[in-house]
Amino acid sequence: MSIRSGFATFAGKSSLWFLKTFFNGGSSLPGKIALKLDPNILASLSKDYHVIVVTGTNGKTLTTALTVNILEQEFGDVLTNTTGANMLQGIVSTFLSRKKNKNKENFAVLEIDEASVSKVTEFLKPELFLFTNIFRDQMDRYGEIYTTYQLIVEGAKKAPEATILMNGDLPIFNSINTENPREYFGFNHKSDEEQMAHYNTDGILCPHCEHILHYKMITYSNLGKYYCPNCNFERPELKVELNEVIEMTNTSSTFTIDQEDYKLEVGGMYNIYNALAATAVAKHYHVAPEKIRKGLAYDEKVFGRQEVIKIGDKKCTLVLVKNPVGLNQVVDTMKLAPYPFSLVALLNNNYADGIDISWIWDSQLEELATLPIPTIITGGIRRQDMTLRLKVAGFDDTPISETEVLTDVIDQIKNVPTDDVYILATYTAVLELRKELIQQGYIKEDVAHD
The missing domain is CATH 3.90.190.20 (Mur ligase, C-terminal domain)
Known part of the structure; x- marks a missing residue:
């Protein structure tokens, strides 16, 4: 670490201590101070970490929390931005807030705003990206879904050796080639049945020929086992599969992933996707099913x-x-x-x-x-x-x-x-x-x- 980085780190950690001690807070301000003193501080702070970036429209916060819960069963304390500060200064504050594990590998699971991925990867080099989904959201900030997807792909491209774990049921995640290697997770829990998405659904045009996509299974919106009847575009091969939804209530779900049963203490199909995404990360790092099971069963609701x-x-x-x-x-x-x-x-x-x-x-x-x-x-x-x-x-x-x-x-x-x-x-x-x-x-x- 350079003298400049060391001074920036000291100033950032001092301000963090002051805010926590006297104001019971901290969040992004220490990161702003450190960045002002050293714009490259994040590169120094994140050195020797296995960094996992979680981004997408919906599900970032819960997916991040579940991923942390699971990885902590295997690797001990995992650094994460639990205050929800998911832009550049907040990420810097997150690294300022923790000491490294001395005798274990150091992991950081970071929720990052879609528009901030490219800014963060200027300085931080993840080894894994997790893309949850892309839906129409805050068009005044992100624009159409294809614009948002391009933002996060451009961010990932700055760490081209990092694998992208992607929701294979979403057509947009198979729409363009990426410099990064890709792996997919998704649902395979029903027999094939010819169908089409609701007429008021975004993202159902084939990216190759613009024909309306057909489906053999739909979970919700435009997610499912899609294919184009006019060309060879279809859902990619899934590396991690949800095989069965055993029970789904408004407060919990039980399901099978790669022939292992799990339970999640949060209701709804969309949260099963979050659990599937977190499980895909765990399997990428060869975490055993019993530890995944324990991490998913953690019953602590996060903000909202x-x-x-x-x-x-x-x-x-x-x-x-x-x-x-x-x-x-x-x-x-x-x-x-x-x-x-x-x-x-x-x-x-x-x-x-x-x-x-x-x-x-x-x-x-x-x-x-x-x-x-x-x-x-x-x-x-x-x-x-x-x-x-x-x-x-x-x-x-x-x-x-x-x-x-x-x-x-x-x-x-x-x-x-x-x-x-x-x-x-x-x-x-x-x-x-x-x-x-x-x-x-x-x-x-x-x-x-x-």
Whole structure:
């Protein structure tokens, strides 16, 4: 380490200690300080680490947490950005926060924002990339799905020897050649049955001939066993396969991957994909099935990922929603609930949420309207838009309360007629709600987030 890097590291770690000691925080500021003193500091800090980068539209945070849980069964402490600071300065802060394992290999599993992958790989050289998925999301930041995919491919290209583990069920991940070697995971849990994706689905044109793709199996959206009837484009060979979904509820799932049974303490098909991705990483490093099983069974909900919070006598499940595909999967999971629940929908359109909220009209909220939801509370900056969307979805006769102030939302939750409540919220709305719940004593400490 150079003198400049050493000084930058000292300054960054000192500021981190100060913030944690006196303000119970840290996050990105120490990284900003260190980068100001040495723009190449990340290269020094990440030396001798096995670095795994997790990126994609949905599932980064939970997939990262599951991957860390599994690898820690084999390799001991794993460095990860648990504060959710997933841009360059946050990654630097993450490395500043930990000491290396003296007698073991050092692993770092880093969740990185799609637009930041290329910036981070200027200085940090991963040995493995994990691409979860690419869906239409925050088009004001990322553009169309092909633009987003190009961003992360360009980032991976700066570490050309690193393998990319990719979701083989997603056509876009097989659309172009990459300089990096690729391996795929996916679902093979049903017999072939000719079908096509819903007409309101992105990413279903063949990248070779632009014919509409057909499917022999669909999990959701445009994911599945796809092929083009007009040319030779088809799903690639899977290295890691999900063989069976044994049981799936709104709170947990059991399934088989490569003939081994596992259980995940989070509900929904989309979270099985996250578990499959984490398992693919584990198998890449030859982690034994019993250790994978133990890592997946770890029952600790992360920020806004079916996080359960008790408000008064109400059991509230907080779920982050940010794009139509994700919201549709949340709706499908809610439909599995064997008990009645009330609904809270908090919609913001701050920069971090995505300014354009038209995505709520591409979601299938009509599916929720088939459930006997007795009362709805809407909040956030665009609460009126959410109220209108729910009414158009079919909640004509359901009482909907538009509530401007979060403290009033919390008070109203205490008086809903059901024991259970689902809270769907965009990113900054989740932050604001959790901050208020911490202040009121309903949450004792903060947890990881995107």
